[in-house]
Amino acid sequence: MSDHKETFWDRLEDINAGMLGLNATARFLPMSHYADDDTNTLWFITAKGTDLVKALQSGPQDGTYIVSSEKKGLYARIAGRLSLSDDKEQLDELWNTVASSWFEDGPQDPDVQLVRMDLTDAEVWATEGSLSFLYEIAKSKVTGSKPDMGDHFSLTF
Template identity: 65%
Template structure:
């Protein structure tokens, strides 16, 4: 396995275990919390939102460059992900992704007229992978005892 393949595998396996991050358009500094659904095979993330949100209203005019920021110390993943965000009317994908969390936001479930699926096609990501919170504590203690710098994991960039 090449370093690139190893990095891709680490990114997707850890991202799949994280439920949310901060999503926004690159032209606007405002990011909002959103739950994502990882689709590693397609190289994209999916989001379920409401048509009435600022983000969905802006995207109604066409797709935009976007950023999704994920930070989860427990899973050992910190990432800034760039790509193209657009509206999607893919009912099969909505059926696949629909769950109790999503249904709690919409009175009429996935049939609610306000449900909007967002498709985020990844372009690139800057990624930091660590051993997680227990590893962090170990590395800090080890550094204090040995005087060595702590091993804080890997930092790499990915293109999709």
């Protein structure tokens, strides 16, 4: 795995949520993701009655997932193909206390829907966090140089 991909996956695993939406609409919703770097996939647990699930019932669609974490030093626009999944084993593997807060009957709850995002590409900004940002701004004022705001790169999956 390239250094950039490793940075991306390592930091993404430490972030709990982002904003997910279909490219065909301008509506993005907060969602918790579950990352699988072996398959370049993100998983989401949601309810069957959501607009996202209703839209995906007609078939897979292109989507975007946005994450932003100053603490983890990752800002990314992640693109991929969203689809509904009925993979019970995957759902059982992902199930946790956060998901159980939304669905009273656990993974067997009839309203639970698993959404899969097969990643295609991402634009990523990896920074060293807020202290580094302040240092770089101060240094630029003293030296007259541009601040080093970290790495900016694109990934293809």
